[in-house]
Amino acid sequence: MGLVPYNVYDIGILPPTDWRLFYCVVGRGDYMPNQKNIDQVKLIQEQFENNEVVILTEFQGLNVSEIGELREKLRQADVRYKVFKNRLIAVAAGDLGIEGLEPYLYGTTAVAMADDPATIAKVLLDFGEEHEDLKIKGGILNNQVIDAEMAASLVHMPSKNQLLAQVVSGLNAPIYGLVYVLKAGNPVSGLANVLSGTIRQFSNVIQAIADLKENPEGT
Structure with missing residues (x-):
């Protein structure tokens, strides 16, 4: 045993x-x-x-x-x-x-x-x-x-490298846009927040699709 x-x-x-x-x-x-x-x-x-x-x-x-x-x-x-x-x-x-x-x-x-x-x-x-x-x-x-x-x-979904390229490209926008992205005073932190936010948004879309599949008529 x-x-x-x-x-x-x-x-x-x-x-x-x-x-x-x-x-x-x-x-x-x-x-x-x-x-x-x-x-x-x-x-x-x-x-x-x-x-x-x-x-x-x-x-x-x-x-x-x-x-x-x-x-x-x-x-x-x-x-x-x-x-x-x-x-x-x-x-x-x-x-x-x-x-x-x-x-x-x-x-x-x-x-x-x-x-x-x-x-x-x-x-x-x-x-x-x-x-x-x-x-x-x-x-x-x-x-x-x-x-x-x-x-x-x-x-x-855009890859993180693509998202990073979009953010970097956005740095050529008016100065207030740059200040908004980097408002924490830390460029790395600012970029990380943008990337994480995009993933969260996509996650919300995924959930919305799932809810729609379960209840297509919205009742």
Whole structure:
């Protein structure tokens, strides 16, 4: 008889907190420390909090060479790509107050995370056109769950480099415009605020589209 981790959150007994991972005695000779699961949940939470966009993918069917190629393309685009257990993703999302992610947590889930929504979507879509076994399942944008269609639509959003170029171009505008953008007295902070604001606006549009799909007549 051995000990294996028992996640009571999976069967809805306890709320998602760090002490929900327990051991239970079963008729098997293997066990895994629950601390590993706790550490994984914390890692997922940190990744979700530190990236503007998260896209969940299914890669079942890709061979080792193809997975390596995908990882390299994502790495070159500064996109982090990791495989996590679905139940741990669900726990991490729940702890962060992100609701509605469970329908997208099936099969094998690899999570792509980055600060540039357009770039991450483009890399995945381009690779998916050549390798049909890579599928986008859904994602998270600014703590809002988005479906596969919405995640794919991020490719049409200006990249951060494009937004930065637009802001820099705007510096040739009248001086009051420059003062407005840099009113904090810190150029880097001013540009960062502009970029973050644009992403928040796009996130609001995504939410509006989702609301319209659920209630097309506005009733």
